[in-house]
Amino acid sequence: MLSIKINNRKYKVKPGQTILEVAQANNIKIPSLCHHPDVKTKASCRVCVVEIKGMNKLQTACSTVVKEGMDILTESPRVKKARNLNIELIFAAHIEKCGDCTIRYDCDLLKLARDYGIKITRFNDRKGKRKTFKFGNAVEIDGTQCIDCANCVAACHRQGIDFLRLEGSGVNQEIKPVRDQDHACIYCGQCTNVCPVASAQEQSEWPAVERDLKNPAKIMVAQFAPAVRVSLGDEFGLPYGANCTKKINTALKKLGFDYVFDINFGADITTLIEAEELLEKLKSNKKNKLPMFTSCCPAWVAYLEFYQPELLAHLTTARSPQIHNAGAIKSYFAQKHQINPKDLVVVSIVPCTAKKYEARRPELFYQKRPLVDHVLTVREFAFLLKKHNIDLKSLTGSETDALFNDGSGAAAIYGASGGVMESALRSAVCLGSVKDKTKKMSQNKLSAGRLEFKEVRGLKGIKEATVSVAGKRLKVAVVNGIRNFKRLSSKLNQYHYVEVMACPGGCLGGGGQPFPTTDYIRRKRLEGMYALDKSKNIRRAHENQKMLDYYSWVKENNLSDQLLHTSFPKKK
Numbered sequence: 001m002l003s004i005k006i007n008n009r010k011y012k013v014k015p016g017q018t019i020l021e022v023a024q025a026n027n028i029k030i031p032s033l034c035h036h037p038d039v040k041t042k043a044s045c046r047v048c049v050v051e052i053k054g055m056n057k058l059q060t061a062c063s064t065v066v067k068e069g070m071d072i073l074t075e076s077p078r079v080k081k082a083r084n085l086n087i088e089l090i091f092a093a094h095i096e097k098c099g100d101c102t103i104r105y106d107c108d109l110l111k112l113a114r115d116y117g118i119k120i121t122r123f124n125d126r127k128g129k130r131k132t133f134k135f136g137n138a139v140e141i142d143g144t145q146c147i148d149c150a151n152c153v154a155a156c157h158r159q160g161i162d163f164l165r166l167e168g169s170g171v172n173q174e175i176k177p178v179r180d181q182d183h184a185c186i187y188c189g190q191c192t193n194v195c196p197v198a199s200a201q202e203q204s205e206w207p208a209v210e211r212d213l214k215n216p217a218k219i220m221v222a223q224f225a226p227a228v229r230v231s232l233g234d235e236f237g238l239p240y241g242a243n244c245t246k247k248i249n250t251a252l253k254k255l256g257f258d259y260v261f262d263i264n265f266g267a268d269i270t271t272l273i274e275a276e277e278l279l280e281k282l283k284s285n286k287k288n289k290l291p292m293f294t295s296c297c298p299a300w301v302a303y304l305e306f307y308q309p310e311l312l313a314h315l316t317t318a319r320s321p322q323i324h325n326a327g328a329i330k331s332y333f334a335q336k337h338q339i340n341p342k343d344l345v346v347v348s349i350v351p352c353t354a355k356k357y358e359a360r361r362p363e364l365f366y367q368k369r370p371l372v373d374h375v376l377t378v379r380e381f382a383f384l385l386k387k388h389n390i391d392l393k394s395l396t397g398s399e400t401d402a403l404f405n406d407g408s409g410a411a412a413i414y415g416a417s418g419g420v421m422e423s424a425l426r427s428a429v430c431l432g433s434v435k436d437k438t439k440k441m442s443q444n445k446l447s448a449g450r451l452e453f454k455e456v457r458g459l460k461g462i463k464e465a466t467v468s469v470a471g472k473r474l475k476v477a478v479v480n481g482i483r484n485f486k487r488l489s490s491k492l493n494q495y496h497y498v499e500v501m502a503c504p505g506g507c508l509g510g511g512g513q514p515f516p517t518t519d520y521i522r523r524k525r526l527e528g529m530y531a532l533d534k535s536k537n538i539r540r541a542h543e544n545q546k547m548l549d550y551y552s553w554v555k556e557n558n559l560s561d562q563l564l565h566t567s568f569p570k571k572k
Contacts, residue, residue, distance in 0.1 A: 189511015227415025246397025264407025377512025
């Protein structure tokens with residue numbers, strides 16, 4: 001242990017810690033802006049400067065490692081003067097667009113301005129002529145708001161995409177996309193998760209949702225994804241990983257939605273199709289069809305399309321949970337309630353920016369129209385609630401609307417890395433034991449067999465396991481974060497089934513999640529999901545009778561190709 005002083009008080013600290021880490025561990029306030037535990041520290045904002053006795057220059061607390069005998073001052077006159085100046089300069093590089101910004105109610109830059117009494121008019125703006133780069137309909141980077149911390153560049157590199165880079169120097173520095181044939185945005189939104197000033201953010205759809213909510217001719221339907229219920233509470237002071245399902249139902253009704261459905265229902269559809277397809281591929285014994293890839297992560301699909309299109313044929317034909325759920329709403333639900341599907345506006349609330357891109361894919365349309373009309377990230381949803389003075393924490397919970405009101409425990413874990421794999425294996429183990437498909441299997445038998453596959457859980461980059469399905473030993477792999485797929489791609493022929501989630505941790509670490517998202521927070525959300533799974537009466541997708549009723553209706557009406565399956569052809 002080392003002995004140091006901070007503000008004339010002695011502390012025993014571990015070697016290798018930064019001053020900022022020590023301060024945070026001891027409740028000493030040192031403001032910071034660009035620092036994020038998921039990216040390499042660059043100390044570019046210089047908001048966290050401190051004075052170290054014996055050193056001429058002020059040092060950044062986020063990058064300075066403690067040494068024996070250090071005597072540190074965090075609020076000296078010299079520090080205060082420099083800190084105020086640095087915050088002022090950051091404002092000069094940041095045109096305020098607070099009114100429409102999704103982090104307006106929790107903006108660290110605005111908090112710093114209030115805390116330090118900063119006036120933002122002292123310096124002229126230096127970046128008003130910078131461009132805004134839009135990537136698909138999912139993500140954008142507004143150069144006029146950028147403070148050049150390059151966190152987004154680091155996040156993109158961490159994904160193994162390297163689509164963003166910092167060009168130029170000094171006041172002429174600028175974040176720009178790489179424009180060549182070897183790089184492309186996959187819409188994962190990890191850049192937005194580490195941007196301290198919302199320069200990198202989702203392309204907002206909340207204004208369109210707000211307009212439709214005011215239109216009496218529209219029947220407004222909300223659906224929310226598995227990971228949302230364990231992350232939305234972060235925005236309202238609830239414990240990390242807290243289950244907010246019932247509060248979400250109430251909040252959406254207060255916003256003005258006519259119906260609220262749970263995408264867990266759609267997750268069970270995806271699971272059943274994947275399980276059946278896996279069994280069919282195993283039965284055919286055609287090696288060129290294996291491994292089978294999961295397809296519910298749109299950023300992963302986009303990665304394959306641009307970087308490894310030769311592997312597209314390995315994707316399962318199952319649509320994603322949000323698309324399945326919306327398909328059921330605009331077909332089955334509309335028919336049951338005698339509603340014209342054109343009058344329905346389906347709004348997805350998801351932890352993902354790439355879902356915006358997915359919703360506009362023609363491969364996932366129904367009757368030549370998109371099934372999902374608007375996609376809101378968790379941040380956008382939280383912004384809307386705060387804008388309308390709806391405090392999630394104080395709400396009394398309520399139930400989701402009938403017909404698609406719930407899913408299995410298997411659906412509850414979809415937002416965790418390994419969750420899709422485990423869900424499909426739970427059903428495949430049961431369904432694979434059916435010898436004669438013409439005979440009805442008893443529910444007891446359908447609920448028999450292995451339930452939990454803990455070897456595919458967790459935040460490890462690559463998780464591997466060997467499992468028994470339909471009398472065969474299957475080698476499976478779960479890839480956590482796109483970069484890790486590159487490590488696996490050279491030995492794909494070893495596996496039968498592979499899950500890939502683009503974002504670290506899966507959807508619980510998605511690009512549309514609340515700030516911050518760190519490994520600690522990912523673990524708390526993960527714990528929340530598996531607790532939900534254990535609390536369910538049914539924990540396998542094929543035990544969801546309401547889902548099976550819909551599944552049978554689709555097949556009876558010959559709508560499988562339009563509502564259950566899809567494919568992603570190579571782009572020309």
